[in-house]
Amino acid sequence: MIQKFLRKLGKPLVKFFSSLGELSIFVIRSVANCFMPPFYIRNFLRQVMDIGFYSLPVVGLTTIFAGMVIAIQSYSGFSRFGAESAVASVVLISVTRELAPVLSALMVAGRIGAAMAAEIGTMRVTEQIDALTTLSTNPYKYLITPRIVAAVIVLPLLVLIGDVIGIFGGYVVGVYQLGFNPANYIKSTIDNLEALDITTGVVKAAVFGFIIAVMGCYNGFKSKGGAQGVGDATTNAVVSSSILILIFNYIITGMFFSK
Amino acid sequence: MSDTKIKITDLHKAFGRKVVLDGVDLEIKKGESLVVIGGSGTGKSVLIKCIQGILTPDKGSILVDDEEVVGVSEKEKEKLHSKMGMLFQGGALFDSLSVWENVAFGLLENKKMDKKNAKMEAIRVLRQVGLAPDVADLSPSELSGGMQKRVGLARAIATRPEIIFFDEPTTGLDPIMSDVINGLIIESVKGLGATALTITHDMASARKIADRIAMLYKGKIIWQGTVKELDKTNNEYVRQFINGSSEGPIKVEV
Ligand SMILES: Nc1ncnc2c1ncn2[C@@H]1O[C@H](COP(=O)(O)OP(=O)(O)OP(=O)(O)O)[C@@H](O)[C@H]1O
Ligand SMILES: [Mg+2]
Numbered sequence: 001m002i003q004k005f006l007r008k009l010g011k012p013l014v015k016f017f018s019s020l021g022e023l024s025i026f027v028i029r030s031v032a033n034c035f036m037p038p039f040y041i042r043n044f045l046r047q048v049m050d051i052g053f054y055s056l057p058v059v060g061l062t063t064i065f066a067g068m069v070i071a072i073q074s075y076s077g078f079s080r081f082g083a084e085s086a087v088a089s090v091v092l093i094s095v096t097r098e099l100a101p102v103l104s105a106l107m108v109a110g111r112i113g114a115a116m117a118a119e120i121g122t123m124r125v126t127e128q129i130d131a132l133t134t135l136s137t138n139p140y141k142y143l144i145t146p147r148i149v150a151a152v153i154v155l156p157l158l159v160l161i162g163d164v165i166g167i168f169g170g171y172v173v174g175v176y177q178l179g180f181n182p183a184n185y186i187k188s189t190i191d192n193l194e195a196l197d198i199t200t201g202v203v204k205a206a207v208f209g210f211i212i213a214v215m216g217c218y219n220g221f222k223s224k225g226g227a228q229g230v231g232d233a234t235t236n237a238v239v240s241s242s243i244l245i246l247i248f249n250y251i252i253t254g255m256f257f258s259k
Numbered sequence: 260m261s262d263t264k265i266k267i268t269d270l271h272k273a274f275g276r277k278v279v280l281d282g283v284d285l286e287i288k289k290g291e292s293l294v295v296i297g298g299s300g301t302g303k304s305v306l307i308k309c310i311q312g313i314l315t316p317d318k319g320s321i322l323v324d325d326e327e328v329v330g331v332s333e334k335e336k337e338k339l340h341s342k343m344g345m346l347f348q349g350g351a352l353f354d355s356l357s358v359w360e361n362v363a364f365g366l367l368e369n370k371k372m373d374k375k376n377a378k379m380e381a382i383r384v385l386r387q388v389g390l391a392p393d394v395a396d397l398s399p400s401e402l403s404g405g406m407q408k409r410v411g412l413a414r415a416i417a418t419r420p421e422i423i424f425f426d427e428p429t430t431g432l433d434p435i436m437s438d439v440i441n442g443l444i445i446e447s448v449k450g451l452g453a454t455a456l457t458i459t460h461d462m463a464s465a466r467k468i469a470d471r472i473a474m475l476y477k478g479k480i481i482w483q484g485t486v487k488e489l490d491k492t493n494n495e496y497v498r499q500f501i502n503g504s505s506e507g508p509i510k511v512e513v
Contacts, residue, residue: 122354126349128352132353133313135340135364136338136365136368
């Protein structure tokens with residue numbers, strides 16, 4: 001009876017820990033390969049374009065609407081205490097600390113994580129990764145490293161741009177809808193600007209970039225079984241990176257702000 | 260120096276409970292063209308992948324130029340791969356690169372040839388396999404199956420490897436195109452003086468390109484000999500396979 005129960009419990013547990021181990025080995029190998037030549041600059045630049053440049057519209061739209069919504073919400077919320085003047089600083093803090101990094105990362109996870117898993121997964125099931133190996137090219141260095149490095153560098157830049165656009169969204173709503181004085185709104189934003197808000201957002205973005213690239217590449221790399229396998233890899237990449245982003249957001253926020 | 264290029268001893272490989280290779284012994288001489296025949300799913304592709312170190316065997320030894328390749332480091336594997344070329348069963352062309360970049364991949368990444376020379380060399384090799392230079396700038400997905408095989412062949416021979424593997428070079432091609440590919444294989448192998456290991460279940464192709472034929476069945480090499488010996492053998496398994504009959508000792512599980 002107990003034995004049967006333990007066996008039932010054991011199987012998924014073993015599976016869980018073995019895939020955790022697999023993932024750890026994958027992460028270690030990928031990171032180690034970031035520091036060893038050869039470096040494939042062309043692949044890296046292609047990823048910078050894909051992850052960075054082509055994500056700009058998505059990130060811009062996400063953050064501008066987030067900034068606009070936060071302006072309306074905080075205005076209607078704070079008017080209960082007669083604290084409407086806090087709107088500018090609330091927009092500033094919520095956009096830079098949370099909204100820009102988290103929402104941008106989630107959007108990029110859907111766009112880029114899925115694309116990475118699909119591309120690398122297809123290369124796996126069509127034996128292109130084996131072909132790389134037989135041409136004396138390390139697939140980690142050729143495929144994984146450029147993606148990870150590009151994501152870790154580019155996401156913070158995206159988030160900085162998102163910060164500006166999000167704050168601008170708050171400004172537009174504040175001035176044209178809620179009737180704030182433009183000069184006062186800007187002054188209040190600048191007065192409340194603190195380096196820590198920006199830095200934490202940027203640190204988060206770098207970590208999220210790492211998570212997106214690693215989960216996208218890992219799921220693609222180990223996919224098997226044709227088109228269906230690639231489809232599963234894509235789904236897993238997006239779901240797992242989104243959840244990890246939310247978990248790590250909590251952890252990093254805790255490290256910076258819980259005192 | 261012995262004249263053995265590849266020597267496989269007691270090779271075992273299983274996936275979970277499924278035993279694929281169960282004690283393979285095989286020797287390939289320098290400059291020889293060996294063809295391994297066997298039914299679908301008998302582990303022919305797995306055998307090649309073990310020799311290349313893409314898969315790690317469970318047990319056994321593989322010597323290439325008298326050096327063990329099972330369990331060596333990544334660095335040594337890279338060195339090993341620089342002696343080898345491979346035509347994959349499904350082509351495995353890089354679809355993010357153009358045709359000439361595919362062919363020149365080994366030259367650009369490993370031999371550090373500059374772009375202009377690599378492209379010229381790629382076009383030369385493409386012409387060698389019967390493709391016009393204007394194919395060079397197309398993407399692999401714009402080519403027909405037969406053309407993709409030729410590009411795969413060109414990529415396999417472009418680095419002038421000492422050992423070339425062909426995994427079912429003629430599957431899925433019409434008989435005439437098959438014969439063209441067979442001719443190209445013979446030409447390129449002889450031209451380079453390379454050692455070749457080909458996998459196929461196309462008997463016409465096997466007869467044409469083989470110096471020697473070996474048959475893989477149930478994870479073991481059950482027969483080997485020249486093409487002449489193939490036609491005279493009394494081995495019932497081989498006879499059934501080359502006659503393509505469903506009756507005989509080989510039972511197909513449906
Ligand atoms: N990576 C793998 N994981 C699990 N099983 C595998 C793997 N590669 C091959 N196999 C199994 O090993 C067996 C042999 O496969 P292999 O591809 O070598 O066959 P084959 O002889 O090349 O057949 P075909 O002529 O159809 O190409 C198959 O049953 C396959 O399911
Ligand atoms: Mg095969």
